[in-house]
Amino acid sequence: MAPGNTPAPAPAPAPAPQPTDPAAAAAAIKKLHPRAYLARFLAAGVRPDARQPSHFRTLRITPSAVSTAHGSALAHLGQTTVLCAIKAEVAVPALDKPDRGFLVVNLDLPPLCSGKHRPGPPAAEAQALAHQFAGYVESAPIVDLAKLCIAERSACWVLYADLLCLNDDGNVLDAAVAALVAALRSVRLPRAEYDDDDGAVRASTDATNRPITLPILRTPVACSFAVVDNHLLADPTADEAALASASVTVLVDADRSADSDPLLAVTKRGGTPLSKPQLAQCIALARNRARAVSSAGLLA
Amino acid sequence: MGRLELLSPEGLRVDGRRANELRKVSAKTGVLAQADGSAYLEMGNTKVLAAVYGPRECRMRSQALHDRAIINVEFTQATFSRIERRPTRKFDRKNMEVQLQIRDTFEAVVDTTIYPRSQIDIYLQIMQADGGQVQACINAATLALINAGVAMRDYVVACTVGNVDGTPLLDLNHIEESQGTPEITLATLPRSGNVVLIQMESRLHMDKLEKTLQLANDGCAQIHERLDEVVRKELRDLVHKVGQHSNTVRGVSTA
Numbered sequence: 010m011a012p013g014n015t016p017a018p019a020p021a022p023a024p025a026p027q028p029t030d031p032a033a034a035a036a037a038i039k040k041l042h043p044r045a046y047l048a049r050f051l052a053a054g055v056r057p058d059a060r061q062p063s064h065f066r067t068l069r070i071t072p073s074a075v076s077t078a079h080g081s082a083l084a085h086l087g088q089t090t091v092l093c094a095i096k097a098e099v100a101v102p103a104l105d106k107p108d109r110g111f112l113v114v115n116l117d118l119p120p121l122c123s124g125k126h127r128p129g130p131p132a133a134e135a136q137a138l139a140h141q142f143a144g145y146v147e148s149a150p151i152v153d154l155a156k157l158c159i160a161e162r163s164a165c166w167v168l169y170a171d172l173l174c175l176n177d178d179g180n181v182l183d184a185a186v187a188a189l190v191a192a193l194r195s196v197r198l199p200r201a202e203y204d205d206d207d208g209a210v211r212a213s214t215d216a217t218n219r220p221i222t223l224p225i226l227r228t229p230v231a232c233s234f235a236v237v238d239n240h241l242l243a244d245p246t247a248d249e250a251a252l253a254s255a256s257v258t259v260l261v262d263a264d265r266s267a268d269s270d271p272l273l274a275v276t277k278r279g280g281t282p283l284s285k286p287q288l289a290q291c292i293a294l295a296r297n298r299a300r301a302v303s304s305a306g307l308l309a
Numbered sequence: 310m311g312r313l314e315l316l317s318p319e320g321l322r323v324d325g326r327r328a329n330e331l332r333k334v335s336a337k338t339g340v341l342a343q344a345d346g347s348a349y350l351e352m353g354n355t356k357v358l359a360a361v362y363g364p365r366e367c368r369m370r371s372q373a374l375h376d377r378a379i380i381n382v383e384f385t386q387a388t389f390s391r392i393e394r395r396p397t398r399k400f401d402r403k404n405m406e407v408q409l410q411i412r413d414t415f416e417a418v419v420d421t422t423i424y425p426r427s428q429i430d431i432y433l434q435i436m437q438a439d440g441g442q443v444q445a446c447i448n449a450a451t452l453a454l455i456n457a458g459v460a461m462r463d464y465v466v467a468c469t470v471g472n473v474d475g476t477p478l479l480d481l482n483h484i485e486e487s488q489g490t491p492e493i494t495l496a497t498l499p500r501s502g503n504v505v506l507i508q509m510e511s512r513l514h515m516d517k518l519e520k521t522l523q524l525a526n527d528g529c530a531q532i533h534e535r536l537d538e539v540v541r542k543e544l545r546d547l548v549h550k551v552g553q554h555s556n557t558v559r560g561v562s563t564a
Binding site: 030032075076077078081088092094095096098115117119120121122123124127128169171173175176177178247 | 341342343344345354358360362365368381383385387388389390391392394397430432434436437438554555
């Protein structure tokens with residue numbers, strides 16, 4: 010912040026250094042030597058926000074946050090916030106899948122969410138993140154797309170899931186997956202009927218018909234880790250992610266976290282190599298996290 | 310289809326308000342931890358999030374001005390903000406126009422000369438749109454700039470007003486806006502009462518203009534009162550917190 014236009018005080022002899030506020034001193038070290046600051050914490054086995062290296066931040070979900078959408082949810086992971094809103098439209102099914110609907114996901118990181126994103130087209134990192142997220146949704150379908158069919162070959166629902174990161178304090182991906190699952194669970198679609206005569210889709214006039222909810226096939230939980238100086242940090246904050254030399258994301262199905270096959274995806278895009286035990290540790294921590302999230306009933 | 314009755318014989322509007330009644334305004338500042346200043350504002354069902362980054366170093370050196378700061382505004386409407394889904398396009402002309410209007414509005418009040426060679430970014434995100442997006446954005450941006458501690462000469466408060474069959478209506482919602490009602494968006498500086506922005510894109514009889522503008526001015530005054538209340542309350546809370554913090558640092562028990 011620039012100084013105001015108050016007149017400069019008369020030059021005085023330099024005062025003796027005062028004992029400063031320790032919090033202010035710590036903030037200065039954090040700003041000037043972020044790596045050394047984090048390393049001091051990690052050497053003591055703790056992180057700057059008082060978490061253990063293997064601890065995740067608290068996940069909070071606010072369902073039905075947008076009243077103009079058919080389903081929505083706001084996910085908070087610590088200070089990271091992702092809003093997911095789902096709008097449904099009627100479309101013609103694809104030729105090769107005449108009895109399926111569509112789920113189109115789009116993750117956006119606008120410049121609003123962090124000082125490091127700049128106006129203009131999204132940066133490469135944001136694009137890569139959105140692509141990774143869309144890949145997860147495609148490879149592990151969360152909803153049964155057959156349920157979105159209104160009339161075979163003629164009409165189906167297309168669900169547009171638009172995710173908006175409102176506050177990027179690291180690990181947007183995990184929050185985005187949670188927001189999407191919670192939003193899909195809150196979707197209520199009107200019952201629709203296809204009229205063969207004029208090819209129109211109309212809302213069912215039968216008042217006793219309740220809106221459609223979507224059957225959820227699986228509950229993916231994403232768990233990301235950052236590697237900083239050979240320490241494995243679960244659920245990194247923005248400050249930690251900025252210093253990370255590699256990151257790993259493990260996607261686990263929370264409904265099957267007790268079974269032998271809960272893994273849905275594992276991603277590590279280059280960076281510092283990880284040893285096999287470290288990778289195994291990531292997967293074990295992710296399973297525990299998925300179990301914790303599902304037993305807390307957050308995504309139910 | 311006949312025109313919807315916007316004002317009932319009893320003088321009530323489609324959402325049950327009286328002609329000179331604002332929608333409920335609620336606001337909160339400092340909602341985004343990453344931004345230098347932020348605000349969330351609801352005017353009825355129109356909801357907007359504003360974030361201010363800066364004053365910070367100019368991203369493009371060539372744009373920097375040696376004697377003052379540049380203001381950059383980005384306005385986006387979420388795809389799900391309206392009844393119909395509308396994909397967001399960069400370079401939407403309507404959005405660009407709003408961006409320029411808001412930028413010019415704030416260039417008039419922000420004391421840019423004390424931040425030379427720097428840039429102030431104002432990001433506005435409409436979460437839900439129910440009419441009066443521009444007024445909501447201006448009000449939210451004012452709060453976010455105050456929250457960021459950017460020097461300003463005054464608040465900027467904005468308000469829309471329409472006119473139905475000679476009766477001025479304050480703060481139009483989406484239904485009223487979409488019926489082809491003449492609409493004026495007015496942004497004023499509450500201390501001097503001067504007008505920074507006025508926009509009317511439809512025909513209105515000269516005789517009705519004065520009464521309509523008078524109502525808009527009243528609306529601005531009401532909104533200013535509400536915003537000022539929010540700013541003062543949050544500042545009091547902050548002072549209280551800082552007091553507590555310095556007491557704990559000095560080892561004084563606050564209990």
